[in-house]
Amino acid sequence: MTRRLPLIALAALLAPAAQAQTATAPTPTPTPGGLVVDVEGGISAPMGIAVPPMPTSEVVSTPAGPTDALGRQLADVITGDLKNSGLFKPLPTGQLLNVPFAEATAPNYTGWSAAGATALVQGYVRANGNGTLTVGCYLYDTAQQRELARQGYVLPFGEWRRAAHKCADMVYTRLTGEGPYFDSRVVYVSETGPKGKRVKRLALMDQDGFNGRFLTNGQTIVLTPTLSRDQRRIAYLSYLDKKPTIYVYDIASGRQTKLVTDVSLAFAPRFSPDGRWILFSMAQNGNTDLYRIPSGGGQWQRLTTSPGIDTGGSYSPDGSKIVFESDRSGAQQLYVMNADGSNQQRISFGNGRYATPAWSPRGDLIAFTKIGGGFHVGIMSPTGGGEKMLTDGWQDEAPSWAPNGRVIMFFRSTQGGSGVADLWSVDLTGVNERRLPTPFDGSDPNWGPIRTD
Amino acid sequence: MTAATVPSFDRSRAIEFGASAAIHVALIAGLSLVLLGKPKPPPPPAPMDVTIADDVGLVATAPQNETPPAQSQAPELGKPEDAAPAAPAAEPEPVPVKPAPAPKTAEPAPPKPRPAPVPPPKPAAAARPQPQRPAPAAAPKPQPAKTRPAPSGALAGIVGRTGAGTTPGAASRTPRGSSLGGVMSGLGATPNNSKSSTPKGATMSAAAAMDIGQKIKQQVQPCANRQTNPGPGAERIRVTVRLRINRDGTLASRPTIEGHDGVDGDNARYQRQVDDRAVATFMGCQPLRGLPPDLYDVPNGWSNFLLRYKLPG
Numbered sequence: 001m002t003r004r005l006p007l008i009a010l011a012a013l014l015a016p017a018a019q020a021q022t023a024t025a026p027t028p029t030p031t032p033g034g035l036v037v038d039v040e041g042g043i044s045a046p047m048g049i050a051v052p053p054m055p056t057s058e059v060v061s062t063p064a065g066p067t068d069a070l071g072r073q074l075a076d077v078i079t080g081d082l083k084n085s086g087l088f089k090p091l092p093t094g095q096l097l098n099v100p101f102a103e104a105t106a107p108n109y110t111g112w113s114a115a116g117a118t119a120l121v122q123g124y125v126r127a128n129g130n131g132t133l134t135v136g137c138y139l140y141d142t143a144q145q146r147e148l149a150r151q152g153y154v155l156p157f158g159e160w161r162r163a164a165h166k167c168a169d170m171v172y173t174r175l176t177g178e179g180p181y182f183d184s185r186v187v188y189v190s191e192t193g194p195k196g197k198r199v200k201r202l203a204l205m206d207q208d209g210f211n212g213r214f215l216t217n218g219q220t221i222v223l224t225p226t227l228s229r230d231q232r233r234i235a236y237l238s239y240l241d242k243k244p245t246i247y248v249y250d251i252a253s254g255r256q257t258k259l260v261t262d263v264s265l266a267f268a269p270r271f272s273p274d275g276r277w278i279l280f281s282m283a284q285n286g287n288t289d290l291y292r293i294p295s296g297g298g299q300w301q302r303l304t305t306s307p308g309i310d311t312g313g314s315y316s317p318d319g320s321k322i323v324f325e326s327d328r329s330g331a332q333q334l335y336v337m338n339a340d341g342s343n344q345q346r347i348s349f350g351n352g353r354y355a356t357p358a359w360s361p362r363g364d365l366i367a368f369t370k371i372g373g374g375f376h377v378g379i380m381s382p383t384g385g386g387e388k389m390l391t392d393g394w395q396d397e398a399p400s401w402a403p404n405g406r407v408i409m410f411f412r413s414t415q416g417g418s419g420v421a422d423l424w425s426v427d428l429t430g431v432n433e434r435r436l437p438t439p440f441d442g443s444d445p446n447w448g449p450i451r452t453d
Numbered sequence: 454m455t456a457a458t459v460p461s462f463d464r465s466r467a468i469e470f471g472a473s474a475a476i477h478v479a480l481i482a483g484l485s486l487v488l489l490g491k492p493k494p495p496p497p498p499a500p501m502d503v504t505i506a507d508d509v510g511l512v513a514t515a516p517q518n519e520t521p522p523a524q525s526q527a528p529e530l531g532k533p534e535d536a537a538p539a540a541p542a543a544e545p546e547p548v549p550v551k552p553a554p555a556p557k558t559a560e561p562a563p564p565k566p567r568p569a570p571v572p573p574p575k576p577a578a579a580a581r582p583q584p585q586r587p588a589p590a591a592a593p594k595p596q597p598a599k600t601r602p603a604p605s606g607a608l609a610g611i612v613g614r615t616g617a618g619t620t621p622g623a624a625s626r627t628p629r630g631s632s633l634g635g636v637m638s639g640l641g642a643t644p645n646n647s648k649s650s651t652p653k654g655a656t657m658s659a660a661a662a663m664d665i666g667q668k669i670k671q672q673v674q675p676c677a678n679r680q681t682n683p684g685p686g687a688e689r690i691r692v693t694v695r696l697r698i699n700r701d702g703t704l705a706s707r708p709t710i711e712g713h714d715g716v717d718g719d720n721a722r723y724q725r726q727v728d729d730r731a732v733a734t735f736m737g738c739q740p741l742r743g744l745p746p747d748l749y750d751v752p753n754g755w756s757n758f759l760l761r762y763k764l765p766g
Contacts, residue, residue, distance in 0.1 A: 034753045034758065034759065035657075035662055035665060035666060035753055035754075035755055035757075035758035035759065036666070036758065036759045036760075036761060037666045037669045037670050037673075037758060037759070037760050037761070038670070038761045038762075039670055039673055039674060039677045039734060039760060039761070039762050040677065040762070040763050040764070040765050041674055041676075041677025041678040041679075041680060041734070041762075041764075041765060042677065042678065042679075042680040042681065042682055042688075042730065042764035042765055043678065043679070043680070043681060043682065044681070044682045045681055046681065047681045087681075087683070118679075118681075118733070141729070141733070143733040143736045143737045144729075144732060144733060144736050175683070175726065175729075176683045176684060176723075176726060177683050177684060177687075177722040177723040177724070177725060177726040178683075178684060178722065364719065406684070428684075428685065429684075429685055
C-alpha cells in the first residue's frame, strides 16, 4: 500500500503523455502473414457497475450522521449520479455485499464480475478529529482485474454529498471519456402558486436536485438567471420597481445590484466565459438589439443594429463568438457573429422558428428551442449543420448545457391550462429524458460549471 | 562510581573488537583464497528475457515451467536497430535489470547459427531466477506479478520487452527500427540462449491462419458483444491490440495498444474507452481453447497476434 502510492501518483502524471503517444500512433501494418483477428461487437446499453456501501474504519457519530450510515449514503449518491447519466446500470441494492474495510483497496474481482458488474466503485469513509470527513474513492475494472483510478477527498461533514459527486465524476470520466458534471450546480426559477399569480423565486441547487435553496423571497418576479463561471454571481431579470431590468446577485453576500439602469426594458443576460462581460438585450426606440456591459457595471456597448428583435445571445466557450436569435429575416432564426458584433451569419434554415440558443461548453454544438408544432429542444453545429431534435414534449424550451457538454437541461410545460413547468434533462443522444426532483415547479434552468471551490 | 568502571569496560571491549576484527580478516582472506583456487566460477543463471508488465490481470498464468524454444535460424544476423528510446518518463517503475547474457561464461556463444535440438543441460525452469517477486499465484495483492517469464517462442526477444510498464490506454512501447525483419527471421532484439528442443516442423499456412483466426474470433465475439458504446462517434474508432498468449491460451502479458483508425476531433475523447473495451473483449473470453499446439510458436503463430476491435455501426 505505502509502496504503491507513489506509483499511482506517477502513473497519473504520466497518463496524458502516454495517451498522447497512442493518439498519434498509426495503425501498424500487420506483419506480412502475421495473425490478425478482426472483431466487431458492442451494444448501446448502460454499463453494469457496482457501488457497494463504503465501509468506515470506525463508526463515529458526526453532525451528518454516523460514519457507517454516511458510507451507505455516499454509495447511494454515487449510484444515483451514475444511473441518472443513463450510461450506467448499477447493481440493485439487494445484490450489494458489504465490503469489509480492508477489502476497499483489495476488491473481490471475480465475485463482482460474476454479479454482472464490469466496473466496481469502492471506497471508505473516516471522520477526522478536526470536523472533517475523509472519503476514499477507488474505481476497478473487474474484467481486467485492476484499479483504474482513485481519489481522496477531505471536506466538512455538511458537504459530504460533494465527495460522492466528485467520486461519481471520477468514475464517469474514466469510463465514458466525457468530462465531469456531477459536482455542479444549477440556478433556476422556482415556481409556486396558481397560474396568473405565480410566485417566482431565484433558486440554486446541486445538479441532482438536492441541497436546494431560495435566493429571493418571491415578492418580485425573476426570470432567466445565469451563473457566472466563477459561480459567485448570478445575473437575472427582475421586475423589481416594475421596470424589468438586469440585476446581479452576489451569492456570498446575498446582495442584489441593478446592473443596467435607466432603461425601459433589458433582459436575457448571459455572462461571458471570462466573467468580465454580461451580454443582454435591450429595447431602445422600438428596436431590440444585443448589448454587452461590464459585469461589475459601467457603460454598455451595442453589438447589433439590425431592425427587428435580436436577443438570446450566448457566448462560445472561448468567448470569441456569440450565437443569438433574430427575426430580421421575418421569423426567428439563429445567427453567429464575432464577439464585437462583426461578421453576422445566419446558421439556421429549417422550417419553423429557432430561439434561445446555447453554445455547448465543448464548443462543438449549439442547443436551441425550435418552435413549430410545439416547442422542442434540438442541437446543431455552430455552422448550422447536423440539426437534430432531442425532445418531443408538448412544450420544451430554454436548453442549458451540463459543464461537460453531454447533457442538456431544459424546462417542460404541461399541456392544458395549468401551465405547470418542470426541469428536465436529456442526453445529447436524445435518450434518457428525466425530470429533476425539485421541490416545486421550475423553469429557466442555467447549469453552472464544475465546482472548484 | 561510573568513572571507575567505564575505562575497564572500554578496555575489554577494545580487546574483544580487535580479536573479532582479526578473525574476520583471516576468514575473508581464507575464503578469497579458496575462491581464487577454483578453476571456474559457477555458471551464472541462464539468461532470460523478462517482461515487465505494469498491471497484469490474471494470476498464475505464466508458463513458469516452459523452456523457451531455441531461436530459429535466420539468414541475417545481428539485432534490429532500436529507434530513439522512449522517454524514460514512460516507465512507471524501474525495470528490473535483465540478467545480461554473460559474455565469457559457461556458454560461449557459438560463432555459427546454433543447432536447434541440443538437449538442455538441466531443466531451464529450475535454473531460472524469478527476480524480485514471488510466484504470481502467491501474490495476495490485487495487482499481481509485475514480472513475467519471457513469452516463449521465436518472437520472445522482440515481444518480451514491449509491454514494459504499460496500461492498455497508455501504451508506451520502445520504438524500434527493423523489428519486422527480426520477426520474420526469428531473431530477437537480444540473443536467446535457450536450448529447447521444441520441434519446428509445423508452419503456418494461409488456411491454417484463417482457421485459427476464425476460432479466436468465435471465442471472443460474445465478450465483444457485451461492450458498451461510450458515446456518439466511438463506433468509428478501430483499435489494434497486440496480444501475447501462453501455450495454455491464457494471456502472457498485458495487451498493448498498437494503434487506431478512425479517430477524429469528435470522437478522440472516447479513444481510451474503446481501448479498454478491446482489451476487455479478450480478457473476458480467455483462455483461448482448441488452437493447434504445433502452430503456437511457429513464425506468425498464435503466441502473438493482433486483435482489431471496433464497436458496431
